[in-house]
Structures are given as structure tokens and as C-alpha cells.
Amino acid sequence: MRKDVHQKSFTPEAVGPLKGVRVVDASRLVCGNTLTFMLADFGAEVIKVERPVTGDPLREWKNGGHSLYWKIFGRNKKSTAIDFARPEGRDVLLRLLEAADCFVESFRYGTLEKLGLGPDDLLKRNPRLVIVRVSGWGQTGPYRTRPGFGTLIESFAGFAEKSGYPDRPPLLPNMPLADQVAGLTGAFATLAALRHAEATGEGQVVDLSILEPLHALISADAAIYDACGEKPQRTGSRSVTVAPRNVYQTADGPYIAIAASMQSMAHRLLAAIGRPELNEDPRYRLPEDRVRNADDLDQIIADWVRSRSLADNLKILGDAGVTVGPVNAVDMLIEDEHVAEREVLVRVPDEEAGTVLMPGIFPRLDRSPGALRTPAPGIGDHTEEILTGLGVEPSQLAALRESGAVQ
Numbered sequence: 001m002r003k004d005v006h007q008k009s010f011t012p013e014a015v016g017p018l019k020g021v022r023v024v025d026a027s028r029l030v031c032g033n034t035l036t037f038m039l040a041d042f043g044a045e046v047i048k049v050e051r052p053v054t055g056d057p058l059r060e061w062k063n064g065g066h067s068l069y070w071k072i073f074g075r076n077k078k079s080t081a082i083d084f085a086r087p088e089g090r091d092v093l094l095r096l097l098e099a100a101d102c103f104v105e106s107f108r109y110g111t112l113e114k115l116g117l118g119p120d121d122l123l124k125r126n127p128r129l130v131i132v133r134v135s136g137w138g139q140t141g142p143y144r145t146r147p148g149f150g151t152l153i154e155s156f157a158g159f160a161e162k163s164g165y166p167d168r169p170p171l172l173p174n175m176p177l178a179d180q181v182a183g184l185t186g187a188f189a190t191l192a193a194l195r196h197a198e199a200t201g202e203g204q205v206v207d208l209s210i211l212e213p214l215h216a217l218i219s220a221d222a223a224i225y226d227a228c229g230e231k232p233q234r235t236g237s238r239s240v241t242v243a244p245r246n247v248y249q250t251a252d253g254p255y256i257a258i259a260a261s262m263q264s265m266a267h268r269l270l271a272a273i274g275r276p277e278l279n280e281d282p283r284y285r286l287p288e289d290r291v292r293n294a295d296d297l298d299q300i301i302a303d304w305v306r307s308r309s310l311a312d313n314l315k316i317l318g319d320a321g322v323t324v325g326p327v328n329a330v331d332m333l334i335e336d337e338h339v340a341e342r343e344v345l346v347r348v349p350d351e352e353a354g355t356v357l358m359p360g361i362f363p364r365l366d367r368s369p370g371a372l373r374t375p376a377p378g379i380g381d382h383t384e385e386i387l388t389g390l391g392v393e394p395s396q397l398a399a400l401r402e403s404g405a406v407q
Contacts, residue, residue, distance in 0.1 A: 014371035016043020027106035034183025040076035052407035055379035074376030081380035081407035089405035106134035138209035150178035243290040255327035272320035
């Protein structure tokens with residue numbers, strides 16, 4: 001394994017373009033943590049408000065005894081543990097939000113209102129506050145009170161129905177796709193709302209449902225059905241609009257992916273596998289012809305690919321200018337020279353695990369880049385620092401600890 005190239009140290013002194021933006025994150029699990037992960041990487045002060053003792057449930061997702069998801073999505077953040085269901089904890093949270101630019105939460109519909117922490121209450125205290133409400137279904141509509149886990153959204157939005165193979169059941173993604181797509185979308189929405197607050201002094205509510213960002217990825221399906229009456233079909237790795245587009249196994253086992261989404265690329269591919277005459281064959285001449293006859297065309301390509309090693313396939317097709325790439329297993333990805341040089345993955349020090357491999361900073365800004373400043377915190381690591389900064393006296397802090405309102 002390449003252990004030298006990916007080494008990266010945390011640099012607490014690094015300053016990002018979001019320096020001075022204070023984000024209070026009371027969300028849990030993946031979506032909200034993805035959103036604030038992006039903001040924290042680019043310099044925002046992200047303060048996680050966690051439950052005392054147990055913390056964010058994302059900490060419970062462990063592999064090999066290590067909370068690796070938390071170590072990744074908790075980096076560059078601070079942690080304070082506040083039980084704001086208690087009156088004393090609620091008062092502490094309100095003081096924190098009065099000094100914040102943004103508040104991110106992911107509680108079930110109506111929960112914060114019952115605690116006196118709804119948007120109307122918060123905006124009275126801090127009119128500039130951007131309140132990001134993460135939920136499965138949104139804050140309006142008949143489903144707003146339903147639980148909104150990503151699995152339900154991936155099913156409801158139509159993503160699972162079109163994923164997989166026609167002779168098998170619908171296929172759910174094996175990772176929290178809906179939550180992470182919504183989190184990335186939410187980071188953009190948060191910045192747009194913060195920009196508005198800077199320009200006008202006016203805060204607002206960002207109603208971020210997990211449903212809508214994922215559905216936007218496949219929204220053409222609704223347009224196609226509405227215009228043509230065609231429902232999306234499960235086609236495995238194939239496309240319903242272009243061919244060839246699939247994965248093909250090589251002689252030594254690994255797969256490669258080939259996509260010929262343009263007419264010129266299809267011509268180039270068929271010439272590269274020694275079958276240029278197929279470009280004039282009525283079955284394969286035009287894109288719609290190739291889609292109609294995708295089974296036969298895939299078999300021709302598969303036979304050619306299967307007779308050669310992964311390295312030979314990549315060289316021959318790559319030299320011919322064909323859009324081809326390996327289907328990387330995680331060990332292959334880690335070893336890849338591009339991943340190493342570009343720091344797609346970096347190895348950072350970790351007190352518990354020794355080191356942890358995690359994504360580098362993305363996207364790349366050449367004038368004001370993000371940075372790895374601090375590792376993911378323990379539960380309540382920054383409670384004293386943060387509350388002291390709000391003017392809480394040592395005696396008051398001790399009383400809050402004694403009552404269980406903070407950890």
C-alpha cells in the first residue's frame with residue numbers, strides 16, 4: 001500500500017475562505033454532517049451540539065472498533081455536549097445561537113417548536129440567523145411528519161426502481177447516497193442563504209429535504225414518461241440512451257468500463273477492437289441502432305475484452321482515444337498514481353487508530369483553499385472553551401455540569 005504519498009498533517013493555524021462564519025450543528029448522522037463537513041473544510045467554525053454521553057449517532061458506525069465515519073465527517077469541527085431538552089441546556093443553546101451565523105438541525109417535524117426553539121423564536125433573538133432544517137420529506141406537504149431515512153427516500157424517489165438488472169429486484173445503493181447528495185446540495189444552499197444575510201441582514205429558513213436533491217439526479221425520467229409514456233427500466237450498467245456503455249471483464253479478472261456516448265467515440269471504439277466495418281452495419285450505424293441491438297454489440301465487445309488482460313485493454317483502448325477506465329476495487333483505487341499525486345485520499349494521524357485514510361480537500365480553490373485543521377473531536381471536547389467564550393462563568397459552568405445540562 002502506498003503509505004508515503006498520502007501522509008498529511010493537521011494544520012490548526014490554516015485559514016479558509018469561510019473564516020468568521022460560525023455554524024452550530026445539532027444534526028445527526030449523515031446528511032447534516034456532510035453539509036457541515038464541507039463548510040468546516042473551508043474554514044467555518046462548526047460547533048457540533050451533541051447529546052451528553054452518547055454524542056452523535058454517527059459515532060456508533062464502527063469498523064474494526066473505530067468510528068471511521070465520524071473521524072472523516074467530524075474533522076475540522078468542535079464538539080459541545082448540551083442536553084437542550086432541559087431548560088438550562090436550552091438557555092445555553094439559545095446563547096450559542098445568538099452568536100451564530102447558521103444553525104443546522106435534523107429533528108423530526110415539530111420537535112424544535114415544542115422546545116421553544118422553532119424558527120420564529122430563533123429569528124427574534126438573532127434576525128441574521130440562517131436555519132437549515134434537514135428532513136426526509138421537507139417542512140411542508142402531507143409526508144412532513146414521516147420519518148425520513150435515506151433508504152426510504154432512495155426507494156420513494158424512483159432511484160431503486162431503476163437500479164439493478166431487469167430479472168432481479170430493485171436495487172438500493174449500499175451507502176448513504178441520498179443523505180450525502182442532500183448534504184452536498186445543502187452546503188450550497190447554506191452559502192446562498194449566508195450571502196443573502198450578509199447583503200441584507202436578514203436570516204431565513206433553508207428547507208432541505210433529502211428527497212428533492214436525489215430526485216433531481218433522475219428527474220429526466222419524469223419528463224420522458226410525461227412526454228413519451230416510457231418508464232425507466234432496470235438495465236444494469238447499460239444506458240437507455242447510448243450504447244455501448246457497460247462493464248466488461250478482462251482476462252485476468254478485473255472489469256473495465258467503456259462508454260461511447262458520442263457517435264465519434266462509438267466509431268473509435270469499434271475501430272480499436274478491429275471491427276471498423278460495424279460502423280457501417282445498419283444494426284450499429286446510429287445511436288438508436290446500437291441501443292436496439294445492445295445485446296449483440298455488447299457480446300462482440302465483451303469477447304474482445306475478455307481475451308486481453310486489464311493492462312492490455314487499458315493501453316490499447318486508451319491509446320486509441322476510447323473512453324475506458326478500470327472498475328477499481330478499493331485496494332486498486334488506493335494504489336492508483338493519480339489518486340496519490342492529486343491527494344484524492346490522504347492519510348492523517350489519529351490518536352486511536354494510528355492513522356486514518358480519508359478524502360483530501362475538495363473542491364480545489366487555488367486562491368483560498370480549504371485545509372485539514374483539526375481531527376474529529378471527542379464528545380464535548382470544546383464545551384468549556386465555547387461556553388467560556390459566551391461569557392459563562394466558571395461557577396455557572398460547574399452548575400451546568402452538575403445538573404447534566406452539559407458535558
